[in-house]
Amino acid sequence: MALEREKRKMKNPKIAIVGGGLAGLMSAIKLAEKGYALSLFSLVPVKRSHSVCAQGGINAAKNLKGEGDSPWQHFEDTVYGGDFLANQPPVKGMCEAGPGIIDLLDRMGVMFNRTPEGLIDMRRFGGTKYNRAAFAGTTTGQQLLYALDEQVRRYEAAGLIKKYEGWDFLSAVIDEAGICRGLCAMNLTTLEVRTFPADAVVLATGGIGYIFGKSTNSIICNGSAASAVYQQGAYYANGEFIQIHPSTIPGEDKLRLISESVRSEGGRLWTYKDGKPWYFLEEWHPEYKNLVPRDIASRAIYKVCYELKLGIEGKNLVYLDITHLDPKLIETKLGGVVEIYQKFMGEDPRKVPMKIFPGMHYSMGGLWVDYNQMTNIPGLFAVGECEYQYHGANRLGANSLLSCFYGGMIIGRSVVEYTTGLQSGVDSVPSTVFERELKRQQQINDQLLRSADGPENPYQIHKEMGEWMTEHVTVIRYNKNLQETDHKLQELLDRYKKIGLNDRGNWANPSLPFARQLYNMLQLARVITISALARNESRGAHYKPEFPNRDDENWLKTTKARFTLHGPELSYEPVDVSLIKPRPRTY
Template sequence: MIGSLDAKIPHGPLDQKWRSHRDHSRLVSPNNRRKFEIIVVGSGLAGGSAAATLGELGYRVRCFCFQDSPRRAHSIAAQGGINAAKNYQNDGDSLYRLFHDTIKGGDFRSREANVYRLAEVSNQIIDQCVEQGVPFAREYGGLLANRSFGGAQVSRTFYARGQTGQQLLLGCYQALCRQIAAGTVQMFPHTEMLDLVIVDGNAKGIITRSLRSGKIHKHTGDAVVLATGGYGNVFYLSTNARGCNVTATYRAYKKGALFANPSFTQIHPTCIPQSGEHQSKLTLMSESLRNDGRVWVPKRKEDRSKPPGQISETERDYYLERKYPSYGNLAPRDISSRAAKEVCDEGRGVGPGGRGVYLDFADAIKRLGENVIRERYGNLFEVYEKITGEDAYKVPMRIYPAVHYTMGGLWVDYNLMSNVPGLFVIGEANFSDHGANRLGASALMQGLADGYFILPYTLPNYLAGQMNKRPSADSPEFQKAESEVRARIKKMLDIDGKRSLDSIHRELGLLLWDKCGMSRHAKGLREALQKLSELREAFWREVRVPGNDEDFNQSLERAGRVADFLEFADLMCTDALARNESCGAHFREEHQTPEGEALRDDEKHAAVFAWEFQGDGQLASPKLHREPLHFETVHLTQRSYK
């Protein structure tokens, strides 16, 4: 049904593709825009900025979020910053360098044209946010400040204390509020998308459930934009918010949208280690801490239980500085995470269970004084103290990697449109810009780039051919999708077992962390696939979902999400098994260099793996479509941060 994948990358030199594409895209005239209804699912940086901007342009927008307010989308928790190629620091940065760092950081598994465009619009994002009143950090002269981040040798990151995501999100939330007041955007909080509706091959609507009243609604539109974030919670424990889920994108996948690189999940190196079995989430400590903190473990495993103050300098192994002297503690996330796992696997990990490494600020405090460190990271130190009860000004922090971000997502072309015409996917929900590993401070950049500056140009190109094609909500496709959604809810409420959702979800998470986490191998992945099918059966036999569907029912919400995670996990492992190479965050133990670094196979695997749903059940394994990646500008090298 799907032929070869066409990414629709414009012809011409790399630095002119986006401009010439904009010049030749079709437009919708101002008086016709109000005739189009756009559905935006999600209200984070991508969805919020897209909904607000499309509203400003005069489209009629309906925006949905499962939280009780659009201001609570999980973008709000991003701490560190947002990249842009302004070169305000005069330290040699340029658009090309931001592009090159990002594509290299992603271990050459993303599209040149997309990444170049991202770097191109990065500066406009900073302009836009400053104008909205985002209180970025400033120098004494009143100009904007920057800091450095992992995977770069320049300072290009703009930040608002340790709350950059919050401030950027509030910027686009406020722009969204302005449009809600103007009547161009209608907001549906506490509402979850449960299916995508396709009419005559085009995405024309969604089925939603109000979490408050339980009511099922059919929403028709001229295009559907998914901005529903990542699926890190498939691991149960992650730095994601409790509500983050794969449901919207997974349901779209089951309706024919391709899912690309689902196994590319980012394990972030600086998180607070797990402390007990009932823990519900892991907390990130911003990567910016690695600017001043030094990562180490004892050289000898006998010292791992000693208080850190009693371990002398010569007995410490500053392993990142030792292995990657030119980047040191600012080595990219995938590399730092694996290095931490390695030293803990050797038995040199610290803290309870031996799954932790020190992040030590003693040198920085000696050099700069406690006040400077407090000003830079004060709120992060407070968070650390609340969770662990320890004062990181006095004793080193303990950190360990945790699931943080998912590079995989629905496949989109250069226009951010999936293979299903009219279905656009933006932000973390798509797969497009980060390849096999995302660099720090790039997620915020991508979410806002998609919503403010890319989708508003590419969406009209589709809409121009869709005048008066919006179907009625009574059409058979909508009726069918609605009755399927209702049947599935009933099926879950009818299971009537004894087991709690969390216990199944936790088991799923442990399995994936073990077999499809920081390192994977073929045998383990095959075992995981086997166990997953048992776990799915257990879910549909043993789980208990109390209450009914005509009410605020949090167990029912979670049940739907866990059921989707259980199926989606299969796709992750299938993808990880098919990709017979190591690249970025995807580390297959069979493929490594003698030094233990990721060994790519560019000949066979310089491609996007996009999966097509083939039906439920064991026999219907998903079909793989490969989109070859062509590198015309950058030279593929083994990534080195030494």
Template sequence: MALKKPRLIVVGSGLSGMMASLSLLEMGMPVRLVSYHPPQFSNSVTNRSGICVAANPKEFSDSPEKHFEETLQYGEYLANQNLVREMCYKAPEILNFLSRLGVIFHQTPEGNPDFRTSEGTRFFRLLTSPISFGRRLLYLLDGQLKRYEKEGLLARHEGLELASTLMNPKGDLCGASFINKKTLAVEAWPADAVILCAGGYGGIFSNSISSSFTSGGAMGAVYRVGAKLANPEMIQFAPAVDFGGDQIFSIVNAMLSCGARYRIIGESFSSFPLEEKFPLWKNRAAYDEVVKLMVERPSHFYLDLTHRPKDFILTRLSEIEDLVHKFGKTSLTKNPIPLNISVLCSLGGLWVDENLMSSIPGIFAAGNCQYHYHGASSLEGNIILASLVSGMKAATQAVYYTSGLEQENISQKILDEEIKKQEGINRDIAVLSGAETITHLFEDLRNQLFHGLGPVRSEKDLIGLEKLIVQMRERASHIHLSDVSRFLNEELLNVRRFNGSLDIAHAAVKAALYRKESRGSHHRIDYPKRDDETFLKTTKVSYSTSGPQIAYEDVDTHLVAPKERKFC
């Protein structure tokens, strides 16, 4: 008798979701790929930084081991050492895969890959692309998936949002439910494994480079039914090019790779603060070190390329020059570019083991949905690398998990009950009455989080912010929907997202309050020093109706012993 194929669902069509899907398909596994948006609207599109690979033939002293050690040190040793080491040693293999796929990297005049330097490292190991790296890679992966779609192995479901997951009496995953964004119809399917690749929760902050749809909706859905969070207090703050309004761009690392200098410009003075404070590392120091300086002079910080030859800039940064001209009405060759503090991405996520499986058996997480690869601060050139490597690993482990699983026959009655439950939640939201609007509530949450859980934190601010979040939960019960239709009701879906975002925000605030130290992007002005003795631990958060429950898990440091992070 032929064995039944496992029922596998991948949630999210960004880089990690596409990589997970492609890996499963190449193993002969049928896949349901579910996403709210088409791939071209994924948050991965905004990544222009490139990918870090220790494969530069001119860097004789560089190696995957050095890449591994720098990544750990940059993240202040909160990352998983085994998985980070695996990622750094897989990077050259990923580079070969990308080259075969058709990714075009910048090249030297001799036609070789043009390895550049970037923040957080003194080695030349960053590879960038003439066009947005994330967008180019997404389109190429999408092309590969279309082959399998024609063969019937891949079923795409766009316009669906994860509502919840179903568990059997043993607590293992047995299904998942989704809401159709056009009709609000609920669908429920049996599943042996689900791989969450729906991004992080950086979008719940104002001044965020992340899309507002990276609000942690999928993460919040599984958190509420028993999955634990890890290090939710760790948020990557970074300098970003800010042209006002919503025009915030993550192009700093690409500019740094071409020799840009941080510059403070006042009415009667000009200085290069990074070069003065970090004479050895200069402008390549960690983003969180830059942010600390920016907090002191938020309106005077610029990134300057005017000292570089015009032809050099226009050749290497043509796409960014077009962007700066369009939104900033200026030129990289003529003027320094204004910077502001922004949220680059969330570093925490679902707690997963070394097989990337969450605390609910059968639910895996990859990309920014999980916490393992970055620790307390992230090398920007590692973000895409971690997404690709974790997507591949989650796929492999999901197949391994389901291979030893006796496939469960879920009755239609259980699926119908789940559909009724989710439809009931929609009806309850539709009849809410009060003076609050979801747009105002989300805007208030984002602003409060950026200021209270921002680049500078204190016990007083965090306690006040937690009280505000509790009040927001009460305010959310007095929302008035201006649209109660059953078609294209984004307002109702936003209410559902808000509840999940609020759960994650509460977990992040409480975890930050309990972590009484400064580490990476988590900077407490009342506890300015790193405390390895007490807090070299992973924060684990469990959901409770009475509020987040905090516990800690020791970080394994058997490969590299922690040491002080220095940039001088």
């Protein structure tokens, strides 16, 4: 221990974390706790990160309900729910760490719902038969994020963490040897572009919902950072696996999530058939009923609305009904959801069934990382939703929060190992490496601010991208449509060259970062589309009617996309299925 500290003193590594959601903050806490000083970059004050939107719960097999649950059972459910596409050893590690993570959060003061005995209460989520998710009302993500935000503030007050809030990640700084030596970022108020030397850079930049125009994600979840490093040579893995959440309230600005926990607590999906309520999930899946995994529930609703034309009043909507539930239970366990629905729809879900439709929710795919959370670019790490590792072809509800914490724990170990083992630190890197990257990024800004007065409106391009992606690259995918979508994306990239910014000021001008993010979104949209086009099978969230079955012989493999000037180039690597033998997935 003392030796380790000695070594560290000599090296005194610089560490930068990008993203202030659960994964970024957990990484920061783990490193600060070991005495490492670090910089934390975020688009927004970290307390406003998208993790606050997670509603239902966090999984951990604590077996608090006498059901015989175990980490192995959790592991089994996760691998099976993910249709065997996840490498199994890290998933096992995550499930084993679960109970300890809940204890830690409990000690941090998270206001988890309690049993009459004062213990943590648990509820059931889709894809499992066990009550395994700890929860804090229906704002679990918010409560978890606040707990970490508070711990980070403690380290900030102690001088170990320096926050850069209101900075947008532009690129990694990569030296001649291909090693990541820092990052380049832009201040969103002053529009200053700066490089920050670092021995290790951790991306915890979250989801990509904005690529689909409207989703359940916050508007900062645009995948821009992940796309930027993909364009610098990082592999993007399993991009085709996009989770569509079965229950959202469609809105013009966003699709507001109605938590899966509504169904955990007894909510039922139905629509009218022959003038009578028809509980289609209960009829089609008598064992799991309303708690089938999300991909299956979403496809069922699509079938009801598009194929059977049985949506409510002919619209693409079905009922999610809690009117039969005990008002007291609704109050303490589903209060937040009821509040959101009431505020935005003006109807009381306690009295009238909610009207919902599936919407883009989560990306199982993300930056390729090894078991140490490191991308193929040495020194560049990724953690949380922006990486691909834990959920395979479909994520189970209440597993995403867990993967953020577990990933952050791994970062706490692997970044230390990596920086300790570095031959030479960032201080020995010639300044030209940073100057070159700074110039490259500054030039993009200069060009956009000075000369972007073309006829194309970036917001219009974004809208078209979102509509195409939502229509063709979500629940049901046809190769012809995927091909056309890629052509469309190339057309949009071409039109992007002629964009005009409707604000070219140099102070707090959101048009500039938006234009930059839009370019990165278009590049990542191509990865998602091309990866989906190539995978001729159906697995988890990826469903092609032309190839309705899972095809392990040809497709039990991870997609890896590499950026080239001609578009994404795909390669594949085998999945580690050494612990649980793949078997057909039926619910």
